[in-house]
Amino acid sequence: MTDKKRAVVVGAGYWGPNLARNFRASTDWELAGICDLDLDRARKVSDGVGGVPITSSLDEVLADPHVDAIAIATPARTHHPIVMAALDAGKHVMVEKPLADDRVRGRQMVDRANERGLVLMADHTYCYTPAVLKIRELIADGALGDILFVDSVRINLGLIQPDVDVFWDLAPHDLSIMDFVLPGGLAAASVSAHGSDPLGTGKSCVGYLAMPLECGAMAHVHVNWLSPTKIRQMVIGGTKRTLVWDDLNPQQRLSVYDRGVDIAAVSKSTTADTRDANISYRLGDTWSPALPEREALGGVVGEFAAAIREGRPARTDGESGLRVLSVLDAAQRSLGAGGAPAPLTLDIQPRRAAA
Amino acid sequence: MTDKKRAVVVGAGYWGPNLARNFRASTDWELAGICDLDLDRARKVSDGVGGVPITSSLDEVLADPHVDAIAIATPARTHHPIVMAALDAGKHVMVEKPLADDRVRGRQMVDRANERGLVLMADHTYCYTPAVLKIRELIADGALGDILFVDSVRINLGLIQPDVDVFWDLAPHDLSIMDFVLPGGLAAASVSAHGSDPLGTGKSCVGYLAMPLECGAMAHVHVNWLSPTKIRQMVIGGTKRTLVWDDLNPQQRLSVYDRGVDIAAVSKSTTADTRDANISYRLGDTWSPALPEREALGGVVGEFAAAIREGRPARTDGESGLRVLSVLDAAQRSLGAGGAPAPLTLDIQPRRAAA
Amino acid sequence: MTDKKRAVVVGAGYWGPNLARNFRASTDWELAGICDLDLDRARKVSDGVGGVPITSSLDEVLADPHVDAIAIATPARTHHPIVMAALDAGKHVMVEKPLADDRVRGRQMVDRANERGLVLMADHTYCYTPAVLKIRELIADGALGDILFVDSVRINLGLIQPDVDVFWDLAPHDLSIMDFVLPGGLAAASVSAHGSDPLGTGKSCVGYLAMPLECGAMAHVHVNWLSPTKIRQMVIGGTKRTLVWDDLNPQQRLSVYDRGVDIAAVSKSTTADTRDANISYRLGDTWSPALPEREALGGVVGEFAAAIREGRPARTDGESGLRVLSVLDAAQRSLGAGGAPAPLTLDIQPRRAAA
Amino acid sequence: MTDKKRAVVVGAGYWGPNLARNFRASTDWELAGICDLDLDRARKVSDGVGGVPITSSLDEVLADPHVDAIAIATPARTHHPIVMAALDAGKHVMVEKPLADDRVRGRQMVDRANERGLVLMADHTYCYTPAVLKIRELIADGALGDILFVDSVRINLGLIQPDVDVFWDLAPHDLSIMDFVLPGGLAAASVSAHGSDPLGTGKSCVGYLAMPLECGAMAHVHVNWLSPTKIRQMVIGGTKRTLVWDDLNPQQRLSVYDRGVDIAAVSKSTTADTRDANISYRLGDTWSPALPEREALGGVVGEFAAAIREGRPARTDGESGLRVLSVLDAAQRSLGAGGAPAPLTLDIQPRRAAA
Incomplete structure (x- = not known):
């Protein structure tokens, strides 16, 4: 397939190798590189998939016009800056759960993706x-x-x-x-x-x-x-x-x-x-x-590609990630109030009816 | 054993037959009768244990000086009047869970038993x-x-x-x-x-x-x-x-x-x-x-007898029944408040340290 | 129902009480008595079902023209003489598994039942x-x-x-x-x-x-x-x-x-x-x-009655008991031969096709 | 460690990759190569462990004086010729179960290893x-x-x-x-x-x-x-x-x-x-x-190295593989005789007492 999209995996820790392996195995994707501040970790992940370019510079990845998308597997507190930068650079983004470490920052990410017309997908693997x-x-x-x-x-x-x-x-x-x-x-x-x-x-x-x-x-x-x-x-x-x-x-x-x-x-x-x-x-x-016996992450990267190709939200899009954050946010408030019920903040969009 | 206590089972519905059978089998007890408003039900329970006197009159049971104790297996809303009457008649009482249908009425029952120096035991069979x-x-x-x-x-x-x-x-x-x-x-x-x-x-x-x-x-x-x-x-x-x-x-x-x-x-x-x-x-x-394989209710009736004999509270005494009521009472208030935490009412005695 | 058959349970040991209870509860049967050499055991079983006649004399039971059938729950080695006597007395017979303690004696029992036109049923409860x-x-x-x-x-x-x-x-x-x-x-x-x-x-x-x-x-x-x-x-x-x-x-x-x-x-x-x-x-x-939740033995006594009423073999008839004996008999021979395969003796009738 | 032994894995099918991975990860071994008639399969296994020499020539492997041992994961019918050649070339041998496809050929392999003073180990992974x-x-x-x-x-x-x-x-x-x-x-x-x-x-x-x-x-x-x-x-x-x-x-x-x-x-x-x-x-x-959570095959390759180092039989040595073959051999004869018990052939050594 000549129209394979090119993706870089950002984050070579626990989940990164799984992402790398599935992008590599996908007929929709070309795995274009691994990015991690720790180049040794990046190299190890690269070796595991037969060798792809590695870098410790996110800027370099985002500046590369041949990169269509990035898949982020870094700690939750880093999701917001990485995602915002990636969207601003015109990249489609898939991000490990939770979408962000805070509901408001998650909201910003979703809004930015909408403004830019880019796919923001939550990697809700399950x-x-x-x-x-x-x-x-x-x-x-x-x-x-x-x-x-x-x-x-x-x-x-x-x-x-x-x-x-x-x-x-x-x-x-x-x-x-x-x-x-x-x-x-x-x-x-x-x-x-x-x-x-x-x-x-x-x-x-x-x-x-x-x-x-x-x-x-x-x-x-x-x-x-x-x-x-x-x-x-x-x-x-x-x-x-x-x-x-x-x-x-x-x-x-x-x-x-x-x-x-x-x-x-x-x-x-x-x-x-x-x-x-x-x-x-x-x-x-x-x-x-x-x-069937089938690896879920294969379906995740396939859906990511399909959403980009068809110009539609992913089945687990940013809004779904946001609804999860919204519950966690309310839970935190309830915990702070000794268990009293906390209402959800209402700027979340309900899920669209299943296609 | 000449010092067997004499008990009457009040209530011949779902749980009554089990009580009757266990009092009958106990070496501590003589099963002195079955009491139920529905004499047919009472007779059926009596038949199941080889025949004991039956009656539909609780007054008659409580007036009988040869009855030492009653075991109550009637609906929860009837526990309070039956227990109060039985205590006033000088009978020891064992009552099916929940102790009462209301915390305040449960409190009255426990207080009355204490005043009279009688055993009030909760049948917490488990x-x-x-x-x-x-x-x-x-x-x-x-x-x-x-x-x-x-x-x-x-x-x-x-x-x-x-x-x-x-x-x-x-x-x-x-x-x-x-x-x-x-x-x-x-x-x-x-x-x-x-x-x-x-x-x-x-x-x-x-x-x-x-x-x-x-x-x-x-x-x-x-x-x-x-x-x-x-x-x-x-x-x-x-x-x-x-x-x-x-x-x-x-x-x-x-x-x-x-x-x-x-x-x-x-x-x-x-x-x-x-x-x-x-x-x-x-x-x-x-x-x-x-x-060991052992029927729990046998232990219940044995403990009831031991508490009476030794002049001590049963291991599952009225206070334990009251602590259960107290949680149910708070739960009801919490439900009414949409799930907000409800404090427990504080007139309950903490459990004594295990002997 | 005026056409209830009358059955006597022979053997008041482990299984007898279950038989007694199910004959008693059946609308097809009248439980006419319990027979055991040990009258105390017989009385206990009788008490458990609300009281029926007891006897220690099998001859008496078999001589009683009002007894239609007997259900045998005695040790396997006694099945043959009791069943033969019962059939000779014109009684239908149900017998606990195994049908007999020996294949040849089992064969005789089945043949005798066929000659007399009586039902011989194996109590294959499962x-x-x-x-x-x-x-x-x-x-x-x-x-x-x-x-x-x-x-x-x-x-x-x-x-x-x-x-x-x-x-x-x-x-x-x-x-x-x-x-x-x-x-x-x-x-x-x-x-x-x-x-x-x-x-x-x-x-x-x-x-x-x-x-x-x-x-x-x-x-x-x-x-x-x-x-x-x-x-x-x-x-x-x-x-x-x-x-x-x-x-x-x-x-x-x-x-x-x-x-x-x-x-x-x-x-x-x-x-x-x-x-x-x-x-x-x-x-x-x-x-x-x-x-469905249903006691199997209720089905057994119902089938026994139906077979008698309809003049047909029971679904677990003597022949089925005999096929079981035949395998046990071959197993015994195989054991004696150190595990070598033993052929089945071939005087057994194959099972009739399911109705 | 300068005294690492050098092993070649022969057979790059189902089990070969696991052997390769465990030899590679072992501190006792240097994985010296992968041998398979199908060089593509060999290369794939080699890639999975970061790259080691591959060959399709067993003769070449056996002629290499720097190879100490081979681990065989080929179909059972090929075990005998490969093992005999390897032993004759002075290599220690580990072989996947079953040791051989025939008891007599297994016996020859064990005898040859004994004559040569080499370790022949059965890979009884479990x-x-x-x-x-x-x-x-x-x-x-x-x-x-x-x-x-x-x-x-x-x-x-x-x-x-x-x-x-x-x-x-x-x-x-x-x-x-x-x-x-x-x-x-x-x-x-x-x-x-x-x-x-x-x-x-x-x-x-x-x-x-x-x-x-x-x-x-x-x-x-x-x-x-x-x-x-x-x-x-x-x-x-x-x-x-x-x-x-x-x-x-x-x-x-x-x-x-x-x-x-x-x-x-x-x-x-x-x-x-x-x-x-x-x-x-x-x-x-x-x-x-x-x-503990531990991969069994790691223990297998460790035991192989220890047996060579200490000049002793492996805990699952050729004799143990032979005892397994001996039962399979008798089983085959029993099957042929319609299930009659078949005696074991008696040229097998009993297991030594555990050290």
Whole structure:
């Protein structure tokens, strides 16, 4: 393909090698280089993909007219300056989660991309796993009915991060997935955050987020760095069916239960006895759809290319990154207020209806 | 044994037959009768234990000088009048959870029992299971170290109760267990409750309780009537070890993980880098203690007899029932305030140190 | 119902109370009495069902013209004399597994029942569980395609029986289920039995049965009294789908996997490369049918009544009990020959096609 | 280190890249080259480790005096000629399992290595996993007591191999592990093999091996290419404790159960009743040892170097490879005899006692 876009990966730390490998393997992209202040790290990543140019100068990358796009895998606090500079240089940008370390700065980045007519994509990798793509499809097809609740648990014995708490470290996964699969995206009315720092590390190591959604459902997230057992499970209850995603069970990641409570014509004016008569229980079959084995990041770089090519927002665009930031921002305010519900700041655009 | 106490079971519904069977089988007790307004139900329970006197008159039971104690398994809203009458008649009382349908009425019951010098015991059955007794013992022996967090999940496709919400229906289990096993009992500083009624039943069907404990740990409870899968799991994290209780895994109900994060001399003034240096991870063995097979309710009726005989409060006494009520009461206020943390009312006595 | 049949339960040990309870609860039957040499045991069982006549005299039971049928739950070595006497007295008979302690005696029992035109039913309780009924239905409907293999594991820390080895104790379950669900019944060509008595108890405590079936599939059974973990699992592989029955997973007892190997037009004359080209893998969905909650023994006594009423063999008739005995008999011969395959004795009737 | 040995990897197919990567990462070795008839494949493997010499000429490798050792990852049927040539050229040899495609040729290879005083090591990779090393240690320390039975299951939807059946493809794993962990090694008295080829592929796709061990225990292996679910589990029962290794459960790979049957002074002359009195059941704790995360193949290449350096046989030496072949050989004969037990050929040396 002669019209391959040329991308440079910025940041050669934990995630950079994965980005490099997937850009390299993509038929949409030519991997044009690796940029890191630490040239040794850059070289190592370059070696791992058979050798591409390396540099420690971001300016040089941005000045190169043959570079179409950059993919950023640096610490969150550096996202804003790098992204702004890249957009100003006319580059399309993909940026690791979280979009930024602050909602206002995230807003600026999204606005700038819009002004310039460039793609700003959030690398919400999980959204491109076969499991999450299937969940989105099932919900969009109405297989679950209206959503009643979403409960997500992501706990493990995790690294205590030096600069972020457990909410900023882990919850972006849950939040970006909810934003991706829910029909209205992550439309939380408010956020109550409950955190605990029992070891005195100066930041929450155990956290809970309760978010009444605008559709009336309750979303809840439990993140925990101190759990000896590893759980990554999301339950999405609907009026028709309920879905359980157990990401650590490769033999049955998704289960769709045709079980639930049916309530026919519930009227609040009816007496309790009458209401009971209208409640029935379905105990139907369980179904576990087959999922292809496919690396999610391959889908991410493919979507990045497609969004640029078609001049449209990516499926996980800057706005989705911003909705995640907005919840984290409200969570921080709720934490500061002892767990009282904090409203979301309202300058975020709701998610467009799925194409 | 000539000094057997004589007990009457009041209420022949769901739980009554279990009480009757266990009083009947106990060497401490003589089952003196079954009392229910519906004599047919009473007779059925009586038949199931080989035949004992039945009556529909509570007055008759309370007037009988040969009755030492009554065990109440009637709906929660009837607990207060029955218990008050029984105490006034000089009977010891055991009452099904929750102790009462209201904290103030519960307080009156406990005060009356104290005035009369009678045993008022909460039938917190779970506390007498081999698993919970072992958890209490492990914590008391210091096997877990200081408690860092408690996370309890009790979800299932459950009956939508006509008169109570999911908090009042299910959370008394989790709360009474926490009260029983934690060194300081259920000493919550405040309660944030988040509930959801997505089916429009007029009451919460999905609920979350976040409770910062006075010891600095975070306690959290997730109760849910709408889950297609059944989970009953409690994780108790400590500075030394972490315990996982999976009540639905009969082959390994309790697992004690010698895994965790150790932080040596964390000082908030140190830099992030220094602090990191002081964090280390233990990845030690897991141990699953053997548990005897024993019906919990047998332990309940035995404890009731022992408390009467020894003139001491039962291990799950009225005060423990009151602490549970107190959390439910605060949860209700929090729900009413849109999830804002509600303080606990402070007329509750803290749990006595374990004997 | 005026045409209820009258049954007496013979044997008040482990299984007798279950039989008594189910005959009592059945609308088809009147429980006419309990017979046991030990009158105390008989009385206890009678008390448990609200009181029915008891006796220690089998002769009395058989002489009673108002008794239509007897259900036998005595040790296997007593089945032959009791069944023969009962048939000679004109009673229909249901008998606990195994049908007899010896194939030849079992043959005599079946022949006698045929001569007398009476129902002789094997109480293969498992066959009437919702799971096994569903498996039978799925196979009969062709959902699995042709059967390729059956692998059954039934292991646990079990009681070392005083008079029988692990094959006679546990394998009748697996064998009777295979006989029930396989289209051709338990049509083994031969049996290889491998047993081990590592504790020197004088009998096999660990056992394996390998049985090439006449349809070309391999059936295998692993039974074990010495396993610390409990497994009850049967895998039935077919050309279309494969079914896994995990009896200890109440949340998902049956799973039907649309996964497998497809081989198109395999010809042994083709080269390896060509053959490879004809192998393809299906990785389709998994499906778990909902199962009703229902006590199997209720189905057993209902089938017993229906067979008598309709003058037809029971679905688990004497012949099916005999096919199980026949495999156990061959297994015993194989064990005696150091594991060499032993042919089945051929006076057994194949299973009739499912109605 | 100036005394690094120099190794060439022969065979750049499925396993070669792993060998190359581990030789490259080892401080004991210098990876001196990759040899494959297909130079493109060799180059790809070389690129993956940063570039080493490649060649398609084995003769060239063997003629190079600076090559100390070769590691062979070619198809089994080529092992014999390559190994014999390498030994004749004075090279130490490590060879992928199975050692050879035939017991007699394997014997020749081992004899030749002994004559030449060279190390011939079987790459029984599993034996160097943390789990298997721990099992070996536990058994050697007497934690399980005397071994009573070994039951291994290795089933999956697997590739139908063009040239070998399921026994030769999968059972070498189970057999080499048993050889490694059992005190007397794989000392089977005979082998009964039951195979099934229900799809008509010309080879067994489902297989069972029953092997009475000389110590009196029963060993059994179930291998299966047609199972929709994946199980890799080995149960090793002992007089003191029983171990379960579930290789697909990373959270608890090893469980040691202090549960079992104790038999005190069983005498076959005692009556059944007396014998019963001497049977007791232990229901003790379960313990799951922590295991390090470590790549097994790193241990393999380290052991290869140590054996050469110390002039001793490797822990998985040619003799262990030969014991595996010997069982496969007997299995083949048993299959040919319709499942009748086949004795092992007796020219194999028993395993030396663990150092």
